[in-house]
Amino acid sequence: MGMKTGEEYLSSLADGRRVYHDGHLVTDASTEPGLRTTALTVAQYYDMQNIPELEDTVTYETPDGDRAHLSFIEPRSVDDLRRRAAAYGVWAEVTGGLMGRAPDYMNACMMALGNTGHIWGMNDERFARNAYETYLHCRRNDICMTHTFVNPMTDRFTPFAEQEKFVNAGIVDTNNDGVIVTGARMVGTLAPFCEENLSFGAPLGLEGNGDEIYALGFTCKVNHPSLKWMCRDKLDPERSHYDRPLTGRFEEMDALAIWEEALIPWENVFICKDIEPHNLSIPGMKFFQSLGHHVVVKNVAKTRFLFGLAHLMAESSQISQFVNVQDRLGDILMWLHTMESLAIAAVEGAELNPANGLYYANESAIQAALRLYPEVYPRIIDHIIQLGGGGYVSLPQEATLEMAELAIDRYYQGVSQEGKDKVALFRMAWDICGTGWGGRQELYERFFFGDTQRMKGLNYQFYDKDEAVKMVSRILQPPQGTERLPWPDWSVG
Ligand SMILES: Cc1cc2nc3c(=O)[nH]c(=O)nc-3n(C[C@H](O)[C@H](O)[C@H](O)COP(=O)(O)OP(=O)(O)OC[C@H]3O[C@@H](n4cnc5c(N)ncnc54)[C@H](O)[C@@H]3O)c2cc1C
CATH class of the missing domain: 2.40.110.10 (Butyryl-CoA Dehydrogenase, subunit A, domain 2)
Structure with missing residues (x-):
C-alpha cells in the first residue's frame, strides 16, 4: 500500500x-x-x-x-x-x-x-x-x-x-x-x-x-x-x-x-x-533511545513554542522590561538551549548496537532529556501562569468580542497590539496553562515515560558506576613521591 x-x-x-x-x-x-x-x-x-x-x-x-x-x-x-x-x-x-x-x-x-x-x-x-x-x-x-x-x-x-x-x-x-x-x-x-x-x-x-x-x-x-x-x-x-x-x-x-x-x-x-x-x-529494545529520540526533538519544538508564547505575552504589556520577568523568560530559554543541545548530542553521539548493526540515539543525552522534561515542563507552565496573572480571568469569548467591538479595542489593547489580537494570544496561553486540555498536557509530560522519581531511581540502579568510583578511589590516595596525584589507568580504554 x-x-x-x-x-x-x-x-x-x-x-x-x-x-x-x-x-x-x-x-x-x-x-x-x-x-x-x-x-x-x-x-x-x-x-x-x-x-x-x-x-x-x-x-x-x-x-x-x-x-x-x-x-x-x-x-x-x-x-x-x-x-x-x-x-x-x-x-x-x-x-x-x-x-x-x-x-x-x-x-x-x-x-x-x-x-x-x-x-x-x-x-x-x-x-x-x-x-x-x-x-x-x-x-x-x-x-x-x-x-x-x-x-x-x-x-x-x-x-x-x-x-x-x-x-x-x-x-x-x-x-x-x-x-x-x-x-x-x-x-x-x-x-x-x-x-x-x-x-x-x-x-x-x-x-x-x-x-x-x-x-x-x-x-x-x-x-x-x-x-x-x-x-x-x-x-x-x-x-x-x-x-x-x-x-x-x-x-x-x-x-x-x-x-x-x-x-x-x-x-x-x-x-x-x-x-x-x-x-x-x-x-533489549533500547527502549529509551528508540522512543526518546522522538521525544527530545518534539520537546525542542514545544519549548520553542512556549518561549515564543511567553515572550509575546511579556511584550504585550511591557512586563518584559522588568528583570524578574526577564529571569523567567531566560529560564525558558535555558531549557530551550538544553533541549536543543541534547537533540544534537542524541545524534552526534549515536551508538552502534552490535546485536543488530543499527545506530541508536545517544543514551546519556536521551536519559537526561527524558528525566529533565517532566520537571522542566511544569516549571515553564508556572512561568506562563505568572506572566498572565489576572489577565487570564478577564478574557472575553470571540462571540462577545463581536458584540462589543468598540469597548474591546480600547480596554483589551496591548502596548502595540489590537485588543482582539491580545485576547487571542492570552486565550492561547490559557489553553495551555488553564484548561482541561492544558492540564492533561502537563500530566502527559510528567508521566508518559514513567514516573520521574522512580525512573531516576532505576537510572541510578542500572548505571555503570565503575568510572565514577575509580576516580574517587584514585583521588583519595595520598601523594606518592613526586606525584601529587596518582595517574588514571590509561591502558584501559
Ligand atoms: C497522559 C498520559 C498518557 C499516557 N499514554 C500512554 C500510552 O500511550 N501508552 C502507555 O503504555 N502508557 C501511557 N501512559 C502511562 C504511563 O506510562 C504511566 O502513567 C507511567 O508509566 C506511570 O505509571 P502509572 O500511571 O501506573 O503510575 P504508578 O506507577 O502507579 O505511580 C503512581 C504513583 O505511585 C508511586 N508508585 C507506584 N509504584 C511505586 C513503587 N513501586 N515504588 C515507589 N512509588 C511507587 C509513583 O511514584 C507515583 O507517584 C500515559 C500516561 C499519561 C498520564
Whole structure:
C-alpha cells in the first residue's frame, strides 16, 4: 500500500471498533464531536508526508523500493539518525511540539521492536520473525499505532502472582491458532485515532512464580472484536478556533484497553509466557533511545513554542522590561538551549548496537532529556501562569468580542497590539496553562515515560558506576613521591 494520504487515513477509522465514551460507542473519530478536529490533524500529518517538496526531508526509499516516512528507517549510520531527527522536526515544527503521539513516534517504536529479534527469539526463533514481519507490515501499510504497556491501577504493591488473575492482561490459554488474552492495560493515547495496538508489560519485572501468564507481547487491531476501549472524558468542547486554539487541534484522547477471551493469532505474538525475553525487553529494545529520540526533538519544538508564547505575552504589556520577568523568560530559554543541545548530542553521539548493526540515539543525552522534561515542563507552565496573572480571568469569548467591538479595542489593547489580537494570544496561553486540555498536557509530560522519581531511581540502579568510583578511589590516595596525584589507568580504554 505504501504511504497513506490524509483522506485514506480518515476513511480507515469507521471499522466497527468498540471505543466507549460517556455511555456511547465512538464508531468513527473523524465524525465524533470533540475528536473530529484532531482526526483532521492526524490526517494532515499523512498529507504532509506526501508533499513533493518534503519528499527528501520526511521520507526515504525502503529496501522494498517504495517510500516510507523516515521514522520507519532502520538506521545503519549516524546520518540515518540525523535524517530521522530532521523528519521528526518537520511535524514538531508544524504542531509546536504539542502532539506527543504523532504517528512517527510509534513508527520508530515498531522499527525498534522488529529489530529486537535477538531478545524475542532467544528461546523460540519464530517470535523474532513475527516481530520483524510486524514491523514490515506497519511500514508497508503505514499503520497508525497506539500502545498499551502498563497494568491498570489496581494494586502496585502485591506481587503479580498473588493478585487476582487476569485483571492485568495475561494469557488465559494457547491453541493452534494463537494465544487467548484476558485483562486490561493502560493507556492507549490516540487509540480512537489508530488502527493497531502494540502491547507488552515490559516496564515490570516478572519472577517466574506463576506470573509467567503476564509475559505477553503482541499487536492487534484496535477493532479486534474482543477488545474494548474505555476513554477518559473528552476535553474539546468544540469552541471556535479563537476561543480554544490548541484543544481542538490536539485532543489525542487516552483509553484503557480491555481484552476478554481475545484470540491473538500467533503471527502477532512476540512474547509468550517466557519471562526471559519479557524481563530483557526494555534494555533489549533500547527502549529509551528508540522512543526518546522522538521525544527530545518534539520537546525542542514545544519549548520553542512556549518561549515564543511567553515572550509575546511579556511584550504585550511591557512586563518584559522588568528583570524578574526577564529571569523567567531566560529560564525558558535555558531549557530551550538544553533541549536543543541534547537533540544534537542524541545524534552526534549515536551508538552502534552490535546485536543488530543499527545506530541508536545517544543514551546519556536521551536519559537526561527524558528525566529533565517532566520537571522542566511544569516549571515553564508556572512561568506562563505568572506572566498572565489576572489577565487570564478577564478574557472575553470571540462571540462577545463581536458584540462589543468598540469597548474591546480600547480596554483589551496591548502596548502595540489590537485588543482582539491580545485576547487571542492570552486565550492561547490559557489553553495551555488553564484548561482541561492544558492540564492533561502537563500530566502527559510528567508521566508518559514513567514516573520521574522512580525512573531516576532505576537510572541510578542500572548505571555503570565503575568510572565514577575509580576516580574517587584514585583521588583519595595520598601523594606518592613526586606525584601529587596518582595517574588514571590509561591502558584501559
Ligand atoms: C497522559 C498520559 C498518557 C499516557 N499514554 C500512554 C500510552 O500511550 N501508552 C502507555 O503504555 N502508557 C501511557 N501512559 C502511562 C504511563 O506510562 C504511566 O502513567 C507511567 O508509566 C506511570 O505509571 P502509572 O500511571 O501506573 O503510575 P504508578 O506507577 O502507579 O505511580 C503512581 C504513583 O505511585 C508511586 N508508585 C507506584 N509504584 C511505586 C513503587 N513501586 N515504588 C515507589 N512509588 C511507587 C509513583 O511514584 C507515583 O507517584 C500515559 C500516561 C499519561 C498520564
